[in-house]
Amino acid sequence: MSARIGIVTFPGSLDDRDAARAVYLGGAEPVALWHDDTQIHSVDGVWLPGGFSYGDALRCGAIARFSQVMDTVKAAAAQGMPVLGVCNGFQVLCESHLLPGALVRNAHLRYRNRPARLRVETARTAWTSAFAPEAEVVFPAKHGEGRYVADEATLDQLEASGRVVFRYLDNPNGSMRDIAGVANEAGNVVGLMPHPEHAVEALTGPSTDGLGIVASVLAHLSEGARR
């Protein structure tokens, strides 16, 4: 039986279908979750997709944090369930305090929409375990509020504990220390701005590197099952 990855649709989510397709192409079973679901239907992992949840009102991700499904996702994350947040999903994870830091307006104030070259800085997370050390990947970036910020002490701690997961090779938005993605302490919760789900087929994406994200979580889950 293949692993079930739940993909949450908030009002205003855009990339939920692409995420579902990426999960399917990667060999897992996508499961649709709704923002006011109180249960997450025995999924093995959760993907918070990109988009503009609740119209980005107040701050990106600020309202989604209070949705029903996030209570359940938070509880599951605390138990070690793999949770990935992409773009708006990353913003939701930061607003929910599942990940440190925050994502603010791009330094140049422009919406950035182009492939981003990234270095995978650690394979010691549930969502990057299948990547070679320091692998370079290309995922499309498309965001107006993607500049990662945190105080210096937090950044130092992230670096020292190997929780910077993705780093931009050509920083598109002014993110501190070129950070494109980070993980929680346990490595089961990962957030990143660029979109692996748009890099799964040669026809439509700049690479197929995004499949490595799904392969990683599958490897992580099967390793857990063996233990």
Place this chain on the structure above:
Amino acid sequence: MARVVVDVMLKSEILDPQGEAVLGALPRLGVTDVASVRIGKRVEIEFDENAQNVEEQSRVIADQLLANPVIESFTVSVERDPVEAA
């Protein structure tokens, strides 16, 4: 009826590109002696007539929703009803 104003500002160490953009436009108005512009949000909250602990509740709202303490600071000011005050 209690009215509360919450001002939310980006912390001083966080770059405010909107403020920078405004600053950059000022010379076009002929204003050349401005050192810095920072842009924030003003939120006006009106409580029900019988609401209790208005200031305390406003602080909870500001701290947990209106501002993200990672990047923003806030001030809360309770405005007295002009009739009541008189």
